[in-house]
Amino acid sequence: EARAVLRQTGFLAPAADGGGAVENTAGRPADRFSHEAVRSAVLARIDPVTRADLHARAARLLSRIGLPATRVAEHFMAIGPVNDQWAVAALRQAAREVVTSGDWEAASRYLRRAAAEAVDSDPQVAADLAAAELHRNVRPALQHMHATVQRVDDVPERAALLLPVANPLVTLASSDAGPVFASVAAALPAASPDLLGPFAAQALIAGERPG
Numbered sequence: 001e002a003r004a005v006l007r008q009t010g011f012l013a014p015a016a017d018g019g020g021a022v023e024n025t026a027g028r029p030a031d032r033f034s035h036e037a038v039r040s041a042v043l044a045r046i047d048p049v050t051r052a053d054l055h056a057r058a059a060r061l062l063s064r065i066g067l068p069a070t071r072v073a074e075h076f077m078a079i080g081p082v083n084d085q086w087a088v089a090a091l092r093q094a095a096r097e098v099v100t101s102g103d104w105e106a107a108s109r110y111l112r113r114a115a116a117e118a119v120d121s122d123p124q125v126a127a128d129l130a131a132a133e134l135h136r137n138v139r140p141a142l143q144h145m146h147a148t149v150q151r152v153d154d155v156p157e158r159a160a161l162l163l164p165v166a167n168p169l170v171t172l173a174s175s176d177a178g179p180v181f182a183s184v185a186a187a188l189p190a191a192s193p194d195l196l197g198p199f200a201a202q203a204l205i206a207g208e209r210p211g
Contacts, residue, residue: 048079052080056075060086070097072093073094077110085118091110092114092128094110098110111128123161124161126144127144130143130145134165145162146180158184159199168205170202172205178208181210182209182210185199
């Protein structure tokens with residue numbers, strides 16, 4: 001009944017593309033607020049817990065109907081952590097989408113939000129952030145690189161995660177990077193040339209012995 005009144009007054013309209021969708025569970029097409037000001041005013045009157053739940057439900061709805069991950073992720077960007085690993089996956093997918101157009105700023109934004117959501121400081125998110133920040137600012141890339149190293153003991157896994165930042169820009173920006181790359185190269189089995197080569201090269205650039 002409330003929806004019917006809102007439609008009659010023009011505050012709600014059919015959400016053909018899912019934008020600003022108000023989820024319903026009765027099998028009817030979703031609705032959207034017809035004006036952003038109306039949406040903002042309504043959300044401002046909702047308590048934070050309920051608002052977070054609405055955003056999380058909207059994100060899942062948009063994902064189910066096949067909208068881009070960036071549209072899904074914006075709902076998580078609008079709220080704080082909700083202890084939802086599905087949100088981490090959605091945010092990482094959004095980062096991958098924007099990277100295809102070279103928008104590393106947006107990728108970093110999505111990944112920072114994913115890091116806030118990740119349980120036990122997910123090393124994959126830290127590695128993704130290191131790779132994204134490398135295109136913006138080397139210093140944060142180094143910080144996330146070191147965070148990845150601290151969270152992963154398995155050498156091949158660590159190498160696979162760090163491979164995107166095994167880059168001269170990182171090596172030359174920090175005296176700490178060379179020893180990290182050298183230690184990875186030294187610990188990798190010779191049967192892993194695809195991983196060993198890049199790390200050995202960076203160790204040599206830094207003046208370190210790669211093994």
